[in-house]
Amino acid sequence: MASLTCDIGAFIASYDGNALPAECREAARIGMTDCVAVTIGGADEPAVRIAADLVGTTAAGGVPEIPSGRPLTPLDAALVNGVAAHVLDYDDVVLDGHTSAVLTPAILAEGWALDSSGAEAVKAYAIGYEVWARLVELEPGHMHDRGFHPTALWGTLAAAAACARLNGLDATQSAHAVAIAASMASGLVANFGTMTKSLHAGRAAQAGVMAARLAASGFTGSPDAIEHPVGLLRAHSPSGEPRLDFGDDALGGRWRLAEHGVNVKQYPICYATHRSIDAMLDLVRDHGLTPNDVAEIHVRIGRTQRLMLRNRSPKTGLEAKFSIEFAMASALVAGQVGLRQLTDDFVRRDDVVQAMTKVVTTTTDECMPDMPFAPADEVSVVLGSGQTLRHEPVALAKGSWGKRLSRDELRAKFIDCVGDRLGSGETADRLFGDLMDLDRVTSLRSLDLTNRHAAAKH
Structure with a gap:
């Protein structure tokens, strides 16, 4: 039997990101832009502050907590910013979960540490998304029915895939990264409506960063951790019959990101x-x-x-x-x-x-x-x-990929979420423009993700 875990590793390492379709780039930019907005908007929520107080400030030059600018380790930044990204439940949703709330904090944390470009971040987002989408396709049931939060489950592997790409891991190392992540994937629907739901996104982002870094250092996982008879798919399967005939639809052939895109929320609620x-x-x-x-x-x-x-x-x-x-x-x-x-x-x-x-x-x-x-x-x-x-039946919510918001509507939500937390409206406008044109940003460190006046105090 072919190895899905190894196939994913090969896709992460070998896909030519320069061939990424324009529709995928657009979806990635929208998802990351919207996620940064709700991260800034949620940064002062009690759940975020509790998580932030748990981690220590690192040396100057660390990855910034958004938007305070407090320097953190990449793992801690992914955690805190991930909680902030999901705490308002205002972040985009697609497939069966919240892709951007996991991928964006992980990519910004690891990408900042590596001094990655915006184009590299967009490619990493697309790769993480494709891994998530492929895994969803292999389970005919719904994870929510089993009690698992897909954002925490699939998101952990997707974040590991994105961070493996940013780190330039080879196929074997990338397979190890997703295998390691498979043992860190969890999160319960029973915790919806509490602070813990936002922790799911933060922990998934953090675990993705950790899994890629461990793999880069020689840490190993099983080459069949996903598809093994007691691997991830069977262990979490609500149907009890996950599809294992996965060899007919290789990653990188058709782009699920272009098909499903991102569904931007108009309301800060499930x-x-x-x-x-x-x-x-x-x-x-x-x-x-x-x-x-x-x-x-x-x-x-x-x-x-x-x-x-x-x-x-x-x-x-x-x-x-x-x-x-x-x-x-x-x-x-x-x-x-x-x-x-x-x-x-x-x-x-x-x-x-x-x-x-x-x-x-x-x-x-x-x-x-x-x-x-x-x-x-x-x-x-x-x-x-x-x-x-x-009312006539509603199949598409406003803001969904099939009923998209205009750039002006996306900007209106962005500005409403950010407010004056970056110090000025001009800074917020500039950040919106840079994120919506992220492919052209030469370094993630150049993004105005923090209130520079506040950050100077740390």
């Missing part, structure tokens, strides 16, 4: 709610709905979506990020679902709590081919008068 939010906001706007008008809100989503959205009666902003009841209530009460609504005070407001009790959710076992969601979300509203208002 992506399983986004299509329903789009529909509810349309109904509220088009019919001028108020909470007093509405008797019931009916939502039909996928069974796995319901599993993710575990909190029926959230009491905190974190819990509300995984509640379809809150998503619908916020859309009805506030006419938006944004950072201002994802607070403990708003979640506990009497009118919001009352609106949540009006939400009735049903599920379907039908599923999209590339994500564990229903083919479309359906939302209808029953008025106090008995009239029912129905």
Whole structure:
């Protein structure tokens, strides 16, 4: 039997990055740009500060914590910045998880340490993404159903692949890197709605950096760690029957990054709610709905979506990020679902709590081919008068790869997340432009990822 682990190692080491399709480059740039925005926006959240306090400052010239500029080791920077990237749940999502929230912190940390170029970072992102996507294809079930968070699971191997590429590891070393990463991959859906979910992304990024560095130093893993009868695929498989006939679709043949791209979030809440939010906001706007008008809100989503959205009666902003009841209530009460609504005070407001009790959710076992969601979300509203208002089924959320945001819309989200945390609007604008044109950046160290005035204090 061919070795998937070794095939991945060969792909990492040998693929000609200069042949990377333009559509892949665009997706990588958008994903990394958006991820930096939400990383800066989330940097002051309690979960991030706790993680940051756990690690020590290293000598000047270390990898910067974003956006404070505090110098950290590459491993610690990947951890802290990875937690920040995912803590708001505002980062992009695709396949079955959050690719950019793992890949970007790992690539920026290791790429900064190696003085990599922007073009090298884009290639590393594409390679990590392809490894992630290929592994997803080999499992017919959904990791969420087994209780595993795919971001933490596949993300660890993807980050190791990206960092192996940045380090210029050969095929054997790269295979060792992903094999090492396979033993560090974990993360539980049961921890959704708590600080630990953001830790999944940080730990996956950190583990990717560590696995590549260990492999570069001669550390070894099994050459069949992924496909072995007791390897990664079988050990984590929700179906119990992962595909092992992987030799017919080699990496680098077709580009999954070009096909699936990245889905940029419009709302800082679990992506399983986004299509329903789009529909509810349309109904509220088009019919001028108020909470007093509405008797019931009916939502039909996928069974796995319901599993993710575990909190029926959230009491905190974190819990509300995984509640379809809150998503619908916020859309009805506030006419938006944004950072201002994802607070403990708003979640506990009497009118919001009352609106949540009006939400009735049903599920379907039908599923999209590339994500564990229903083919479309359906939302209808029953008025106090008995009239029912129905929104057409929503298959694509605004911001998805099939319904992309314009550059101006991407910039608006970027500026909203960054605010004045980099010291000036001019700095934020320049960083947005550099990230959106990352292929032309000669060194990642030239990016304005920190508030230089604040960084000078460290």
